[in-house]
Amino acid sequence: MTVFGYARVSTADQDLTVQQDALKAAGCETIRAEKVSGSTTKGRTELAVLRDFMRNGDTLVVTRIDRLARSIGDLQDIVRSLKEQGVALRATEQPIDTSTAAGKAFLDMLGVFAEFETNLRRERQLEGIAQAKVRGVYKGRKPTVDVAKVRELQAAGMGPTAIAEKLQIGRASVYRVLNTRTARRHNTDANSGNQKRSAAEIERDAKLGLID
Known part of the structure; x- marks a missing residue:
């Protein structure tokens, strides 16, 4: 012993x-x-x-x-x-x-x-978050992905895998940033196209005498 x-x-x-x-x-x-x-x-x-x-x-x-x-x-x-x-x-x-x-x-x-103290601490934390949300001051967890850096590296010609390795983040995070940017660009193009089509339609209707 x-x-x-x-x-x-x-x-x-x-x-x-x-x-x-x-x-x-x-x-x-x-x-x-x-x-x-x-x-x-x-x-x-x-x-x-x-x-x-x-x-x-x-x-x-x-x-x-x-x-x-x-x-x-x-x-x-x-x-x-x-x-x-x-x-x-x-x-x-x-x-x-x-x-x-x-x-x-x-x-x-x-x-x-x-264990009781841990549960109380968790409850106090949740209550604090709820109160902060009501006051509009809760910001949540800080983002861990540098969106600007991801886009900068993509513009420099780096692919998603290389970007993920360089920034030490998951490829899924890189794809989310790039896909969000692509979706916004498509929406902008679509809106621009809608505006152009609307102008063309107005001009056509005017020629046909459908509008003053």
């Missing part, structure tokens, strides 16, 4: 010392640390090493549960994986210890509150 520690900060300028000292004081024999965002488990190589290395009966210790995961989904996945391995999870600053019934219950409560 081995006690492993995991420390994490989000940015390179943050210090890991406080977490590492707390983990040493908690009896961790091996400590892995990394400076990477906790918004996802992707790219977190040190955590992956621990999860691969730990065995039945081992314990993983963190200072706080948000050092392990920043979303309820990731936390649940990690806890489920540790449980399948027979590894207990413990936090030094929170009453979390999945080897005990009370610790498991507290972890479950944290998950419920985190």
